[in-house]
Amino acid sequence: MAKAWPLLLVAVATPVEAAPPPRAASVNLCTDELLLILARPDQIATVTHLSQQPEETPLWRQARRYPTNDGSLLSVVQHRPKIVFTQGGRGHDRQRIAARLGIRTVALPFPQSIDDVIAAVRIVARELDREAAGETVVRSIAIVRRAAPSKRLDTLYLSGGGQSVGATGLAADWMSLAGLRQRALQGDRVGLEQLLVSPPAVLLRSSYRSGEYSSQQRWLSHPLAARVKAKRELSTDGRLWTCMGPLLVPEIVRLRREVAL
Numbered sequence: 001m002a003k004a005w006p007l008l009l010v011a012v013a014t015p016v017e018a019a020p021p022p023r024a025a026s027v028n029l030c031t032d033e034l035l036l037i038l039a040r041p042d043q044i045a046t047v048t049h050l051s052q053q054p055e056e057t058p059l060w061r062q063a064r065r066y067p068t069n070d071g072s073l074l075s076v077v078q079h080r081p082k083i084v085f086t087q088g089g090r091g092h093d094r095q096r097i098a099a100r101l102g103i104r105t106v107a108l109p110f111p112q113s114i115d116d117v118i119a120a121v122r123i124v125a126r127e128l129d130r131e132a133a134g135e136t137v138v139r140s141i142a143i144v145r146r147a148a149p150s151k152r153l154d155t156l157y158l159s160g161g162g163q164s165v166g167a168t169g170l171a172a173d174w175m176s177l178a179g180l181r182q183r184a185l186q187g188d189r190v191g192l193e194q195l196l197v198s199p200p201a202v203l204l205r206s207s208y209r210s211g212e213y214s215s216q217q218r219w220l221s222h223p224l225a226a227r228v229k230a231k232r233e234l235s236t237d238g239r240l241w242t243c244m245g246p247l248l249v250p251e252i253v254r255l256r257r258e259v260a261l
Contacts, residue, residue: 030243149179208238
């Protein structure tokens with residue numbers, strides 16, 4: 001699993017452009033990941049402190065090469081970026097202030113589908129003058145989509161505290177490419193009783209912050225949880241499901257192999 005990340009990063013490498021590339025900052029973990037995947041090293045002015053934490057993203061080693069920011073415009077100005085990437089529809093005041101300082105702000109919408117992920121990749125790549133790198137990532141997603149299994153197994157994604165995901169939406173879309181069909185739930189959680197009475201064909205357990213002892217981890221360690229009789233139990237790197245961006249591509253390929261065994 002760990003060997004997949006260098007391969008993904010190497011895959012997007014392109015020849016050095018003649019013109020000086022624009023320097024960019026990111027003030028959101030998910031745009032951090034896109035910046036780290038798509039940008040040339042000399043284009044990255046600063047990333048958030050979250051991207052340097054091993055618990056949050058598998059790209060933390062790459063992220064530690066760069067200065068950090070706390071997600072505010074004030075913390076990135078000193079690094080003199082030409083572009084600031086963020087995610088979500090808020091922050092109009094920040095955009096106006098950035099414009100006065102000669103900084104372009106690019107606010108990506110929260111992705112609701114894999115097509116939205118592709119659109120975000122292309123936006124960031126275009127802003128960085130890295131269209132070729134962006135299309136390499138887009139092609140990797142397209143390859144995974146074309147090879148998606150026609151049969152999908154009844155599945156429950158399970159994170160700490162019984163938290164799960166919707167039967168439709170981005171997480172479910174990625175799961176379907178691995179041959180998994182997220183079961184519809186009432187709300188975003190699944191109870192132990194439901195797992196015991198109606199176990200899924202596949203229990204997909206998130207390993208997000210699995211080393212921490214918390215109420216969520218105690219839930220997964222409950223004696224009743226150990227008695228859940230799903231036909232298959234798979235583990236997935238929960239960090240990848242926070243942003244659900246292109247870093248999921250090699251994980252989906254891995255899960256697909258596991259399902260087919």
